[in-house]
Amino acid sequence: MPAQTVAIVIHEGVQALDVAGPVDVFAEANAYLPADDRYVVLLVAADRQPLRASNGMWMLADLGQKGVRFIFPLARVPQKGDGGN
Incomplete structure (x- = not known):
């Protein structure tokens, strides 16, 4: 593969x-x-400026x-306020 x-x-x-x-899951799989x-x-973000997470x-x-x-074959897009679901 x-x-x-x-x-x-x-x-x-x-x-x-x-x-x-998800970063940890892929690191463990590796x-x-x-x-x-x-x-x-x-x-990946709109630009490379620092962003603050909710915490x-x-x-x-x-x-x-x-x-x-x-095009990424696999992507994860967490949504604000829904826990990523």
């Missing part, structure tokens, strides 16, 4: 757990996969919307 790129979209007021949880098959997780934690996207040049 080739490496998969996973996008997690962040925005002002996102719940930190809705970002950190521990059991060969190096060439591991997940690459990227945080006050600062987050910084790896890519801004303008930096996205491909």
